[in-house]
Amino acid sequence: MSGRALVAGAVLFGVLVAGCGGEQHRQARPSAAGKPATDAQVLMLARVLESDFEHGGSQFTAAFQIDGQRALATGRVDFRSGRGTAAVRPANADLGPERQFFWTRKKVLAQAAPGSSRYKPQAPDPQGDPVHALVRFINLLSAETIDNTANISAADPRLIGRTTIAGAPVDEFRYGNGITLWVHSGSGLLRRIHTSRVTGGITVDLLTHEPVKVELPPAARR
Amino acid sequence: MARPRLAAALVVAALACAACGSGDKQGGRNRVLRVPGSYATIKAAVDAARPGDLVLISPGVYHESVDVGRNHGRIVLRGLDRNRVVLDGQNRLGNGIAIHADGVAVENLTVRRYVVNGVVWSPSGAADTRRPLQGWRGSYITAYNNGLYGVYAFGAQHGRFDHVYASGQPDSGVYVGDCDPCHARVRDSMAEHNHVGYEATNASGDMSVSNNVWRNNRVGVAIDSLRKEPGFPQRGSELSHNQVVDNNDRGAPRGTEGFGAGIVVNGGRSNVVADNLVTGHSEVGIVVLDSPDSTATNNTVRANRLDANAVDLALQTGARKSQGNCFTANRATRGSLRSVPARLQALTRNACGSSVAVGGERLRLVPAPPQVDYKTVPPPPPQPSMPAAASAPAKPATGTPERETAG
Numbered sequence: 001m002s003g004r005a006l007v008a009g010a011v012l013f014g015v016l017v018a019g020c021g022g023e024q025h026r027q028a029r030p031s032a033a034g035k036p037a038t039d040a041q042v043l044m045l046a047r048v049l050e051s052d053f054e055h056g057g058s059q060f061t062a063a064f065q066i067d068g069q070r071a072l073a074t075g076r077v078d079f080r081s082g083r084g085t086a087a088v089r090p091a092n093a094d095l096g097p098e099r100q101f102f103w104t105r106k107k108v109l110a111q112a113a114p115g116s117s118r119y120k121p122q123a124p125d126p127q128g129d130p131v132h133a134l135v136r137f138i139n140l141l142s143a144e145t146i147d148n149t150a151n152i153s154a155a156d157p158r159l160i161g162r163t164t165i166a167g168a169p170v171d172e173f174r175y176g177n178g179i180t181l182w183v184h185s186g187s188g189l190l191r192r193i194h195t196s197r198v199t200g201g202i203t204v205d206l207l208t209h210e211p212v213k214v215e216l217p218p219a220a221r222r
Numbered sequence: 223m224a225r226p227r228l229a230a231a232l233v234v235a236a237l238a239c240a241a242c243g244s245g246d247k248q249g250g251r252n253r254v255l256r257v258p259g260s261y262a263t264i265k266a267a268v269d270a271a272r273p274g275d276l277v278l279i280s281p282g283v284y285h286e287s288v289d290v291g292r293n294h295g296r297i298v299l300r301g302l303d304r305n306r307v308v309l310d311g312q313n314r315l316g317n318g319i320a321i322h323a324d325g326v327a328v329e330n331l332t333v334r335r336y337v338v339n340g341v342v343w344s345p346s347g348a349a350d351t352r353r354p355l356q357g358w359r360g361s362y363i364t365a366y367n368n369g370l371y372g373v374y375a376f377g378a379q380h381g382r383f384d385h386v387y388a389s390g391q392p393d394s395g396v397y398v399g400d401c402d403p404c405h406a407r408v409r410d411s412m413a414e415h416n417h418v419g420y421e422a423t424n425a426s427g428d429m430s431v432s433n434n435v436w437r438n439n440r441v442g443v444a445i446d447s448l449r450k451e452p453g454f455p456q457r458g459s460e461l462s463h464n465q466v467v468d469n470n471d472r473g474a475p476r477g478t479e480g481f482g483a484g485i486v487v488n489g490g491r492s493n494v495v496a497d498n499l500v501t502g503h504s505e506v507g508i509v510v511l512d513s514p515d516s517t518a519t520n521n522t523v524r525a526n527r528l529d530a531n532a533v534d535l536a537l538q539t540g541a542r543k544s545q546g547n548c549f550t551a552n553r554a555t556r557g558s559l560r561s562v563p564a565r566l567q568a569l570t571r572n573a574c575g576s577s578v579a580v581g582g583e584r585l586r587l588v589p590a591p592p593q594v595d596y597k598t599v600p601p602p603p604p605q606p607s608m609p610a611a612a613s614a615p616a617k618p619a620t621g622t623p624e625r626e627t628a629g
Contacts, residue, residue: 039289043316046338144593145392145477146369149316149338150376156348176348 033174034158041159042152045173048183048190052142053079055189057212060138062086065200066130069095073134076212079142083214088131102216103135109217119217130200137195137202155179165191165205252616254278264288264299264309271297276616279331281306287336288319292346295323296357298616301331304362304607311336311368313597318368322346325357325620330608332364333372335597340365340388342374343381349452354379354401359619362608366390367596370477371397372413377452379405382623385608386411390599392475394421395439400453403427407624414438415599417477419469421446424453428624435465440590441480442469442503447489449515456516457491461498468502475596481505482588484531487521489513496524500531501555505588506562507531510547511538520546522574529555533585536562537570542582548574 037045052058057080062073075086082105089098097114108131112118122129126136156176162185163172170182170191178196183189194203252274259280261267265288267277273296281303288309290297299319301307309318309331318333319341326343333340341360345352358381365372365388372388372395375381379401388395388411395413397420398406405428412435413419419436422429423446436442443466447456466484480486482505487493489512500507507528510518518539528534535549550571552559559567563581570578608614617626 039287039316043338046316146337148370148374149320150342150344150374153346154344154349154352154377176350 034160037152037157037159037173039149041171041173042149042157044183044188045152045157045181046147046149047188048147048181049141049143050146051189052206052209053144055209055211056080057210057214058141058206059208059210059212060086060204060206062134062138062202062204063091064130064134064198064202066090068200070200071130075101076214077138077141078212078214080211081214082139083216084135084138085214086134101131101135102214103139104216105139108132108135117217130198133198134202134204137198138204141190141193141204141206252276254616256280257284258282268294268297268299273297273325274616274618276300278302278612279307283308283310285310285312285315287311287315287317289317290319290321290323290326292323294326296325296618296620297323298327298329298618299331300327300329300608300611300616302611304330304364304611305332305604307331309333309336313337313369317342318365320344321358322355324355325618327359327361327617327619327623328363329360330362330611332366333368334364334366334601335368337369339371339374340368340391342371342376343378344374344376345378352377356380357619357621357623359383359623361385362606363387364602364605365395366602367599369596371395372416373397374399375406376400379403380622380624381405381619382407382409382626383411384409385606386413387602387605388413388419389415389602390475390596391416392596393477394418394444396420397422398425398429399423400451401425401427401429402453404429404459405622405624406430407432409433411435412437415471415474417441417474417480418444419466420444422456422459423448424451424456425459426453426455426457427459429459430624431459431461432463435467437465437467437469438471438474439469440471440474440476441483441486442466442500443485444480445485445487445490445493447491447513447516447518454515455491456489456493458493459490460494460496461485462494462496464498466498466500466507470502470504472591473594473599475594475599476590479590481590482532484508486511487518489516489518490521491516491518492520494522494524495526496522498526500526500534501529503531506533506536506585508534508552509536509538509585511536512540517541517545518547520575521548523547523549523552525551525553527553527555528559531560532588533562534559535566536585537566537580538562538585542580543577544570544573544580545577546573546575548572550574 057078070091073086077084100111102109109119160172169185182192255267343358355378367390395416408431419439484500487510548570549567563583
């Protein structure tokens with residue numbers, strides 16, 4: 001049994017503090033922008049991660065920073081198993097080639113060299129490794145249970161406004177502590193999430209909500 | 223002569239009507255607001271209530287979420303019949319009763335099928351600007367098949383759960399969190415078929431849980447110290463004289479992982495686990511372990527009776543040291559104690575508050591059974607109602623409700 005084994009619920013809350021390196025919830029600062037979320041909107045926000053889990057997985061893109069340079073990731077994640085894979089590359093292609101990563105809940109597998117079929121297992125290090133921080137953030141985007149509206153409300157959620165992503169209407173919500181979510185106006189599904197609580201920020205776009213299967217590279221299955 | 227009489231009559235009539243439209247006068251200033259007699263909904267009665275009032279709810283099924291705002295403190299919500307006054311969220315409404323005011327007591331009713339919590343006490347507003355609620359009480363509440371917690375007190379001091387029954391929640395049946403000092407009691411309650419029977423995260427100081435039954439959950443009791451929630455680190459609670467039995471229920475819904483454990487002290491400090499009966503667990507009876515954020519230190523596990531657990535006692539700290547945790551005077555009701563590491567009690571019984579070497583043996587992990595839809599957990603049997611629900615005076619949760627005698 002791990003310590004995590006007994007920690008249920010409060011999952012979006014976990015996302016809210018992800019990457020915070022020990023800051024506590026009370027240190028959140030309310031955002032003055034937008035309107036306070038209504039009870040119905042808070043309930044919708046409480047459901048988003050559960051909905052991700054119920055749908056199974058997602059194709060995604062992500063933007064984040066590695067050593068001060070903008071990096072991009074394209075991949076897929078199986079929220080049910082906690083497995084995922086992503087191709088990571090610098091936004092400026094001149095800075096380096098693409099590299100493939102896989103992950104489970106317990107380890108990250110990094111391609112030994114670009115194009116290689118060998119993968120090196122790495123112990124999770126979300127505080128020290130930007131790719132691991134991205135993996136951790138993605139892994140926190142689903143939950144077997146609904147989140148607690150009490151925790152959502154305590155994070156001072158605000159409706160910033162309505163916009164579109166890829167032509168679809170989304171409602172933009174912002175928490176007082178650096179998390180912004182874009183939620184499909186009709187379905188309530190999470191479309192995009194951004195955290196500024198990691199150096200350089202992380203933005204993840206969930207392009208689909210569907211079952212996803214991720215096979216680990218053969219050498220890593222043992 | 224006629225005019226004074228008429229005037230006097232008008233005065234009397236005016237006084238008599240002072241209570242009209244809001245229920246019955248009940249001595250002094252406190253009123254009884256009847257639902258649905260005087261108010262069509264519980265929420266309407268709450269919105270009309272003033273400090274000291276009793277919202278008295280007749281048998282029926284109420285499909286509403288009741289929000290008790292901060293301006294409606296020091297009131298009592300009471301059902302006339304615990305089993306026949308039912309708030310039903312129909313698996314679409316958020317919380318059954320959400321209380322954001324001081325001194326509110328909820329008594330003698332059932333909350334079921336809400337997608338978040340059954341009954342929740344928590345301060346309103348952003349976490350960094352709010353103050354803890356002062357005074358809370360939940361008595362004779364039945365909470366089942368809610369989407370997260372049955373009864374939940376968070377960021378609240380001076381309170382009590384008593385005679386609560388909770389089942390079918392994928393998180394915990396009964397929860398207390400984020401309080402320091404809590405000045406809180408959990409008494410005479412039962413939780414079964416939940417992921418966790420009783421859970422307390424970052425609940426510190428004058429926090430006592432005794433004379434309850436936590437059985438047939440996935441995990442019986444979890445005392446957590448977690449950095450990601452306010453109030454970290456946890457310390458100083460007492461868990462005593464509880465029956466913690468057979469918490470390996472494959473029919474209970476799950477929140478995350480964890481299965482087959484009786485009492486888990488997860489990273490806490492200076493807690494006392496004493497005089498409990500802990501039996502029938504497929505992984506471990508009582509375990510003290512480090513949380514991801516906190517080393518478990520100076521916890522005392524004392525004089526518990528253990529039986530039929532795969533492992534009775536376990537200490538799972540990273541340093542192979544006891545870290546001030548001690549296991550003393552615990553006994554197996556049959557045979558000898560089984561511990562991980564071996565000889566745990568012999569090594570630590572005289573080391574409360576000091577650190578001695580213990581082995582690094584780890585518990586065998588028990589795989590968590592598949593998820594169960596919480597909506598499908600069978601409803602509980604009828605539960606005992608509070609005495610004299612129709613006539614007992616309203617006692618809002620003011621002062622030190624934790625010190626009052628339950629019932």
